[in-house]
Structure formats: structure tokens, C-alpha cells
Amino acid sequence: MADLAIRLRGVVKRYGAITAVDGLDLDVPEGTCVGLLGPNGAGKSTTMRLLTAQAIADEGELEVLGFRLPEESKQARAQCGVVPQLDNLDTTLTVEQNLLVFAHLYRIERSERREAIERALEMSKLVGRRDARVDKLSGGMRRRLLIARALVHRPRLALLDEPTVGLDPQVRQELWALIDALRSEGTTILMSTHYIEEAQRLADTVLIMSHGSAVAAGPPSDLVLEHAGHEVLEVYGPPARLAEVEAEAGAAGMRTRRTGTSISILGVDGTNGFTIDGERRPANLEDVFVLLTGEEIA
Amino acid sequence: MATAEARGAHLGRLERSALTGVLVREAVNYSSYWKSSTFSSTVEPTIYLLAFGFGFGSLVSTIGGYDYVDFVGTGTVATAVLFSSAFPAMFGTFVKYQFQRTYDAILAAPVDTEELVTAEALWIATRAGVYGCVPMLVAMVFGLDPSWGMLAVPFIGWVAGFGWACFGISIAGYAKSFENFNYVVSAVLTPLFLLAGSFFPLDNFPQWAQVLANLNPLHHCVVLVRHAVFGWDGWKDLARLGALAVFGLLVWRIAIHAMTRKLID
Numbered sequence: 001m002a003d004l005a006i007r008l009r010g011v012v013k014r015y016g017a018i019t020a021v022d023g024l025d026l027d028v029p030e031g032t033c034v035g036l037l038g039p040n041g042a043g044k045s046t047t048m049r050l051l052t053a054q055a056i057a058d059e060g061e062l063e064v065l066g067f068r069l070p071e072e073s074k075q076a077r078a079q080c081g082v083v084p085q086l087d088n089l090d091t092t093l094t095v096e097q098n099l100l101v102f103a104h105l106y107r108i109e110r111s112e113r114r115e116a117i118e119r120a121l122e123m124s125k126l127v128g129r130r131d132a133r134v135d136k137l138s139g140g141m142r143r144r145l146l147i148a149r150a151l152v153h154r155p156r157l158a159l160l161d162e163p164t165v166g167l168d169p170q171v172r173q174e175l176w177a178l179i180d181a182l183r184s185e186g187t188t189i190l191m192s193t194h195y196i197e198e199a200q201r202l203a204d205t206v207l208i209m210s211h212g213s214a215v216a217a218g219p220p221s222d223l224v225l226e227h228a229g230h231e232v233l234e235v236y237g238p239p240a241r242l243a244e245v246e247a248e249a250g251a252a253g254m255r256t257r258r259t260g261t262s263i264s265i266l267g268v269d270g271t272n273g274f275t276i277d278g279e280r281r282p283a284n285l286e287d288v289f290v291l292l293t294g295e296e297i298a
Numbered sequence: 299m300a301t302a303e304a305r306g307a308h309l310g311r312l313e314r315s316a317l318t319g320v321l322v323r324e325a326v327n328y329s330s331y332w333k334s335s336t337f338s339s340t341v342e343p344t345i346y347l348l349a350f351g352f353g354f355g356s357l358v359s360t361i362g363g364y365d366y367v368d369f370v371g372t373g374t375v376a377t378a379v380l381f382s383s384a385f386p387a388m389f390g391t392f393v394k395y396q397f398q399r400t401y402d403a404i405l406a407a408p409v410d411t412e413e414l415v416t417a418e419a420l421w422i423a424t425r426a427g428v429y430g431c432v433p434m435l436v437a438m439v440f441g442l443d444p445s446w447g448m449l450a451v452p453f454i455g456w457v458a459g460f461g462w463a464c465f466g467i468s469i470a471g472y473a474k475s476f477e478n479f480n481y482v483v484s485a486v487l488t489p490l491f492l493l494a495g496s497f498f499p500l501d502n503f504p505q506w507a508q509v510l511a512n513l514n515p516l517h518h519c520v521v522l523v524r525h526a527v528f529g530w531d532g533w534k535d536l537a538r539l540g541a542l543a544v545f546g547l548l549v550w551r552i553a554i555h556a557m558t559r560k561l562i563d
Contacts, residue, residue: 049563074410077407078309078407082403086402093327097326101323105409
């Protein structure tokens with residue numbers, strides 16, 4: 001088995017009466033991309049902060065790149081790149097100055113600094129904007145710079161906290177290409193997201209979090225198969241009808257989930273005796289996500 | 299799984315490369331705002347000097363054996379040091395963690411809170427040491443005679459500035475909001491700044507007030523600068539320098555404690 005870039009066992013983090021992370025186990029094998037998927041408030045961001053020792057766990061074991069946290073966190077951080085959820089670039093500096101500062105913070109040798117900055121500019125396609133001040137950049141460019149800044153020292157492990165949150169679809173796809181390129185170079189990636197499509201496209205394995213702990217883990221396709229089967233029957237109708245369908249499917253031992261305007265009956269593969277009319281479609285990760293993390297918005 | 303030892307040397311506390319990283323960030327940022335910062339650091343003490351120097355100077359020509367302009371010109375060095383250390387430290391620190399989240403970005407790199415706070419204080423202290431000399435230079439235009447001791451003034455400003463920078467960082471670390479700063483400015487900084495001996499000597503104050511003045515680091519800074527320019531007072535000045543150093547070390551540790559509480563959950 002490959003070495004683990006991240007290994008968490010029974011990690012607990014409390015804020016007063018709130019338990020943000022509640023007995024979390026997490027394995028990220030080196031060279032893979034793991035998606036941390038969960039609704040808002042599931043504990044994804046707290047988990048990310050624990051990995052850089054910006055939050056200290058109350059219980060449990062944490063190892064990052066073989067270093068024990070929090071004692072050896074600095075060594076681990078030297079080989080990690082962190083893309084925060086909230087933009088914290090120096091807005092009055094230029095693109096290149098932002099990269100220069102982090103080339104220093106990540107201790108890149110003087111002789112290699114120039115080259116590292118050029119590589120980061122090229123990777124993020126910001127070569128033409130190197131002298132532009134950050135506050136003059138578009139939202140997408142700022143995100144690309146935020147990622148380039150985290151990768152300037154070629155980290156072994158990239159921690160991406162909601163890397164595409166709040167961006168339009170075009171920009172999101174651009175960033176996916178960037179993250180995918182990083183993955184194909186062999187960088188280990190842990191990415192938190194609440195966009196299902198993002199996890200499905202980029203992650204080798206997905207860990208679904210709810211209320212601070214893992215409720216399922218595995219490759220996206222396996223999770224879909226295990227929890228939602230091959231096909232889903234989607235039934236539309238007025239709320240009263242949906243409630244009826246829900247009861248009927250429940251009586252037949254089928255799992256269902258609400259989708260707002262319809263109800264989805266999961267795992268209808270080869271169910272012939274089933275009489276309810278609806279549209280059949282392939283099961284997807286969203287079905288699993290809603291099934292496992294609950295339909296109520298906390 | 300490889301052990302930590304096999305993966306590189308243990309990284310210690312207060313590493314030079316971590317301090318350098320934070321200092322580089324400040325220096326690069328400074329290149330984008332040095333004009334406004336230099337303007338305010340120069341104009342403010344100049345106004346104090348002109349207002350007090352010519353206002354009081356027309357009523358009293360000498361004070362404590364000094365020309366009044368010389369007295370105020372050297373005294374306001376401490377004012378300039380305070381204004382260019384405690385205030386930027388307080389507001390800058392608050393803005394950087396609360397609004398710009400700069401510290402989140404820095405602490406995700408191999409930099410610890412102790413290194414972050416230390417480097418920020420070193421940077422502010424250096425600026426305070428330089429800007430602190432401005433009133434003295436302005437006073438020279440108005441007739442203050444040059445002396446060799448003046449070369450020690452940036453150093454005195456640096457030591458005092460380090461303490462006031464750490465003081466400002468501590469306040470920012472404990473403050474819940476910007477409004478909290480009002481209490482500190484009104485109740486702490488203003489009295490300390492007026493009762494430091496910058497504008498009038500403390501000799502006419504009651505004995506207890508003069509004893510209390512020795513607890514005011516700004517007062518030691520004022521006296522040390524004056525003695526640097528007009529002549530040293532031996533052991534007493536060394537003791538004053540020691541007092542400034544103790545003040546600096548004490549608030550340095552407090553600042554680290556305050557910011558660790560703030561930045562690490």
C-alpha cells in the first residue's frame with residue numbers, strides 16, 4: 001500500500017459546546033486526489049485548519065506527510081500548499097510581487113526563486129498580467145493566482161478549501177483543468193467542496209462528511225453503486241402525490257430522496273414489478289450525498 | 299512510512315528564514331504605500347514642533363537649560379516613535395487578521411505565530427527608528443546643533459519602537475473590535491504621551507508623579523534622546539535603556555500570547 005500523505009484517526013475538535021469535527025478518520029494516499037464532500041457546516045473547513053495546525057485538535061492522531069501534528073506541523077507546512085476558501089492575497093501588490101513574497105515564505109533558494117515564479121505564472125496563465133495589481137484582476141484570475149501562490153514551491157501536498165466557491169461555470173472549468181494538471185503531475189490533493197460535480201470529476205476517492213465525521217468513503221462510482229444503484233426513478237407531481245410515492249416506495253423497501261420538485265427512488269435497477277411511473281436516469285453522486293447527509297438543511 | 303527524522307532537519311523556533319519571509323512581505327508592501335506613510339510620519343511631528351516650538355517658544359525661551367525649540371525637537375522624537383509604532387501595530391495587525399486575512403495565509407506557510415509577531419515588531423521598530431529621527435532633523439533646520447550622540451537616536455527609537463509595536467500588537471490581539479482601540483488611545487496612550495516630558499519638563503510635578511513617570515517607557519525614550527543629543531548621564535542612562543529593553547521583552551511575550559490566542563483555534 002502506498003504511503004499516506006494524510007492520516008487522521010479519531011480527530012475531535014470542539015468550539016465551546018459545538019463539536020465541529022467529531023471522531024474523523026481520513027486517509028489520503030500519496031499521489032491521489034481526495035475530495036472532502038459535505039454540506040455547509042459539516043466540518044470541512046475546520047478539518048483543513050487542523051491540517052495546518054491553525055486549529056489544534058482536542059483528541060485524536062494527525063499525521064501529514066509523516067509529521068505528527070501539531071508538534072511537527074511546521075515541517076509539514078513547508079511541503080504543503082494551501083488554497084484558502086477566502087481570498088487573502090495582498091491586493092495592493094502585483095501578481096508577481098505576491099508570488100515573490102510566498103517564494104520567500106516557502107523558503108525557495110535565491111537561485112531558484114526566479115524560475116519558481118515564472119513556472120507559477122505560466123501554470124496559472126498569468127504571465128501577461130504579472131505587473132497588474134491584484135485589485136485590478138477578475139475574480140477568476142485572483143483564484144488562479146491564489147492557487148499559483150500555494151504551488152510556487154512545488155509542494156508534495158496541496159490543500160484546497162472550496163477552490164471554486166462562488167465562481168461562474170466557465171471559471172470553474174478553467175480551475176478544474178488546472179487542478180487536474182496538478183494531479184497528473186503526481187501532487188497529492190485534498191480538496192474540500194460542496195459541489196458534487198467537482199468531486200465527481202476530480203477526486204479519485206471521496207469522503208462524505210456530515211456533522212463532523214465521515215459517513216462514507218470510496219471512489220465516486222463505487223459510492224454511487226453501493227448507495228444508489230445503477231438507476232434512479234424520478235417521479236414528479238404535486239406534494240401530496242410525492243408523499244404517496246415516498247410511502248409506497250418505502251413499503252417496497254426502496255430508498256428515496258427528495259429533490260425539491262420531485263422524489264427520486266434509488267436503486268430501481270431491474271425492478272420490474274414496480275408500477276410507479278417516472279423518468280429513469282443513471283444514479284449519481286448527488287443521490288448519495290443527499291441520502292447520506294440528510295435532506296434537511298441544518 | 300518514513301519517520302519525521304528521515305524527512306529533514308527539525309525546524310526550530312524563531313528561524314531566520316521565517317522572519318525573513320515575513321519581513322520581505324512587509325518590505326514589498328511598503329514599496330506600495332511608503333509615500334503616504336512617510337508623509338504622515340513627517341508632517342505630524344513637524345506640526346507639533348512648529349506649534350509648540352513657536353507657540354510656547356515665544357513665551358519661554360529656555361526650559362531646563364535648553365532652548366525651547368531644542369527641548370521640543372528632541373522631545374518629539376519619542377512622539378514620532380510612538381506614532382509610527384503603537385498606532386500602525388494596533389490598526390495594521392487588526393486589519394491584517396480581520397479583514398485581509400493575511401495572517402491566515404502566512405501561518406499556512408512554515409511560519410509560527412511567534413515568528414510572525416516577532417518579524418512584524420522588528421519591521422515596525424525599524425520604521426519607528428527611522429521616522430523617529432524626523433523631528434530631530436526638522437529641529438536642526440530651526441537651529442538644533444548637530445552632535446555625534448545623534449547617531450544613537452535611531453537605535454533608541456528602535457528599542458522603544460519594538461516595545462510599542464508589541465504593545466500595539468497585543469492590544470489588537472485582545473481587542474474584539476476596532477472600537478476597543480478608543481479606550482486604549484484615550485486612557486493609555488494619550489496620558490503617556492503627554493506626560494513623557496516631550497513638551498514640558500516633569501521637574502515641577504509632585505514627587506509621586508515623577509516616580510510614576512519612571513514607569514512610562516516613553517519618558518525614558520524622551521530623556522535618552524535628549525541625553526544622546528546634549529550629553530549622556532552615565533549609569534542612569536544605561537538603566538533607562540535597560541528599562542526600555544525590559545519593557546520591550548515583556549510586551550513581546552504578551553503580544554505572542556495574545557496573537558496565538560487570536561490566530562490558533
